[in-house]
Amino acid sequence: MKKFFDEIPCISGNNIVIKKITDKDANAIAQMVGDKDVYKYLPTFLFEQKYKDINFVIKQIYDECFANKESVILGVYLKNSGDICGLAEMYGFKDNIHKVSIGYRLIKKYWGRGIATEIVALLIGYIYNDTDTEIITASTMVENRASARVLEKNGFSLVVSAADEDWGYDKPTKADKWIR
Numbered sequence: 001m002k003k004f005f006d007e008i009p010c011i012s013g014n015n016i017v018i019k020k021i022t023d024k025d026a027n028a029i030a031q032m033v034g035d036k037d038v039y040k041y042l043p044t045f046l047f048e049q050k051y052k053d054i055n056f057v058i059k060q061i062y063d064e065c066f067a068n069k070e071s072v073i074l075g076v077y078l079k080n081s082g083d084i085c086g087l088a089e090m091y092g093f094k095d096n097i098h099k100v101s102i103g104y105r106l107i108k109k110y111w112g113r114g115i116a117t118e119i120v121a122l123l124i125g126y127i128y129n130d131t132d133t134e135i136i137t138a139s140t141m142v143e144n145r146a147s148a149r150v151l152e153k154n155g156f157s158l159v160v161s162a163a164d165e166d167w168g169y170d171k172p173t174k175a176d177k178w179i180r
Contacts, residue, residue, distance in 0.1 A: 001132045004093050004100060005069045008062065009130070011122045012079075016115060018088050018122055021061060021075040025084045026054040029075075032086065032107045041144035042105060044168030047073060048087065069093065076104070076119055085110040088119050090127065092137075099135035100127060116147070120154045124180060138178040139165065148176065156180045 010019040021029070032038055033048050047065055048057050065071045071091035075084045086106035093100045104119045120138075127133045140147045142162050156178040164172035 002130055004090075004095070004131050004133055005066065005072070006131075008066060008072065009074070009126055011074075011126045013118050013122045015079055016085070016118055016122070017077045017079055018074045018119065019077065021058050021073070021084075021087075023055055023058055025075055026058060028084045028107065029058070029087070030054045032105065035108055037108055038105055041141045041147065042103075042167075043173075046105075047071070076106070076115065085115060086119070088123060090123060093133075097135065098133050099137065100133050101137045101139070102127075103138065111146075116150045117153050120150055124154060136180045138180075139175045140178065141167075142174045142176055148178075151178045151180075154180065 008020050010017065029048060033054070039046070039049070047061060048054070051057050051060070061073045065073060071089055073087055073089045076086040076088050077084050084107075086104060089103045090100050091103065102120065102123045104116055106115060124136060127136055136156075138151055138156060140151065148158075157180070158176055159179050160177035162174045163177055165175040167173035167175070
């Protein structure tokens with residue numbers, strides 16, 4: 001059984017592959033980062049939003065986030081075309097309690113296709129089958145019913161509703177807390 005952060009995973013599903021991002025993905029990621037609809041229900045401090053230079057972001061995702069054991073940010077690619085359609089993230093790893101949190105964001109044109117549900121299912125499979133992690137958590141804004149449904153479809157249970165959290169906005173964000 002691997003420890004979390006032993007490797008950068010490549011996770012293959014029926015319709016998507018979740019794997020390391022490359023420089024060739026910079027334009028698509030930049031377009032996604034610039035789309036306010038994509039980030040409407042997400043924290044303001046996600047790593048890809050920290051810097052203007054997306055190529056720098058891609059490099060730092062692995063040189064900083066992964067190397068410092070902060071998070072694993074991966075690209076989500078359509079199997080049939082190889083096109084990047086979003087990002088998947090595993091973050092907040094706590095080795096002492098074998099816990100990690102997950103999240104994702106999709107380029108808007110890929111919404112409503114079941115990709116988010118498959119991302120979460122693949123992350124769950126990887127975490128439970130390939131690492132020694134035992135607890136997976138996720139957070140959603142209360143208003144984000146689409147992401148809540150994705151988590152419910154994947155066996156997550158709501159454990160805290162409408163908790164005040166700091167997501168980088170002017171006021172605390174009402175967030176639902178999920179566990180699997």
